Amino acid sequence: MRAANFCVECGERLARKGWRAWVGDRLCDHCKQRLGTFASFRSLIAIVLIAFAGFAIGRYLRPSPPPxxxxxxxxxxxxxxPVGFEQAPRASKEANKSGRAESLPVSSADDVVYICGARTKKGTPCHRRVHAAGERCFQHKGMAAILPLEKLVIKP
Incomplete structure (x- = not known):
């Protein structure tokens, strides 16, 4: 980077001595005292203010996210x-107080579970579980099953 040979404020010739020549001062000694330390950081402050204004405007103009x-x-x-979050813990606390240790059935034996059955990259049927016959997993939506419906049922 080239250093200035003349003061940017008054035009006086700058005498470069020592390490100051590498730093790149652009002001003479008289202008440094007159303007103070603000003149040294003026361009840096301007760049920071412009960047901050750009981010603020960009954030303000950004569209709101979809619902x-x-x-x-x-x-x-x-x-x-709607789910009643307050009702479920009360029921379990009351059951524990009454001395009965009834556990709620997670799934009954007559619930039927199906697998996806769509063709994978390997050529084998997908084994992800789905809720209904003929339904596909998230990865194979819209694809046909390569197995008949009778083989898509998981029997416990």
Whole structure:
């Protein structure tokens, strides 16, 4: 980087001595005293302010994110009723107080579970579990099964 030979404020010739020649001072001694330390950092401050203004404007003009929409299949076994988070812990505490240790069944024996059955890259059927017959896993949506429906049922 080339160092200035003349003062940028008054035009006086700069005498370079020692390591100051490598730093690249652009002001003479008189202008340094007159302007103070602000003149040394003026360009750096201007660059920081422009960058900050650019980020602020970009953040302000950014469109708002789309609303979160969680979709599920029409034949989903989940209910549409809102979940009552306060009711479930009370019921379990009351059951423990009464002395009964009843456990809620997680899944009954008559629940039927299916596998995806779509063709994978290896050529074998996919073994991911799905909720309904003919449904595919997230990776194989829209693909056909390579196994008949009778073989897609997982029997416990």
């Amino acid at each position: 979160l929409i969680i979709q599920r299949a029409a034949n989903s076994p989940l209910s549409d009723a």
